[in-house]
Amino acid sequence: MDTFDDTQRPFPLFKAPIAHAALDGPGECVRCGKHVGTRFQDACYDCFRTGELDTVMDTEFGMVTRDDATAGRTHGIPLNDPSALNGYTLTQHPIDPRFPDDRWYHVHIDPGHLAELLRTPKYHTWQGETWLFCCQRPMVFRGSLPADIFTDDPDLLPSEIEKFLDAPDWKQTVEDGHGSHTYYVFTCSVCGALRHHDDCD
Ligand SMILES: [Zn+2]
Numbered sequence: 001m002d003t004f005d006d007t008q009r010p011f012p013l014f015k016a017p018i019a020h021a022a023l024d025g026p027g028e029c030v031r032c033g034k035h036v037g038t039r040f041q042d043a044c045y046d047c048f049r050t051g052e053l054d055t056v057m058d059t060e061f062g063m064v065t066r067d068d069a070t071a072g073r074t075h076g077i078p079l080n081d082p083s084a085l086n087g088y089t090l091t092q093h094p095i096d097p098r099f100p101d102d103r104w105y106h107v108h109i110d111p112g113h114l115a116e117l118l119r120t121p122k123y124h125t126w127q128g129e130t131w132l133f134c135c136q137r138p139m140v141f142r143g144s145l146p147a148d149i150f151t152d153d154p155d156l157l158p159s160e161i162e163k164f165l166d167a168p169d170w171k172q173t174v175e176d177g178h179g180s181h182t183y184y185v186f187t188c189s190v191c192g193a194l195r196h197h198d199d200c201d
């Protein structure tokens, strides 16, 4: 099963089968007008990679728009205990008088890392993407894995996922008959950590 690397259209943050990416079908690129077989947010690969399109990515630290990326921060998330995000610089939103108990925080991430995230395809999900971070930057997406090919034991799950990624059998991930429960798996390009989030229909 092809990855973007196999088709010479690499994405540093998306190292998973093309079949796991949320893409647009054949048509004209919204930016240059060229007719292409696969589009990214309605644009050809080259135009999408310029980073000049108006794209948005949802993350565990909140939405990231182009303005957010330029400002070097996410739109933000509510946090009861900001120390839970140890190691990240946070800026608190002004308190909304309609919701005086809510505390929202922007999470600061290098603008270059966020710009790269916005020129990366989203992955298919049931409930929407939640890009994960590690070592102060977006992690690398490694694939969408049906939960029912792995153990139910949460302690053993990480090592089973790691084993799968060492020698991935991608065909298994797109076969019919899997339940909807899916693990979206990421690795860190700095420390090698493996993380995932999950959802179902
Ligand atoms: Zn184009």
Ligand SMILES: [Zn+2]
Pocket: 134, 135, 188, 189, 190, 191, 192, 193
């Ligand atoms: Zn890391």
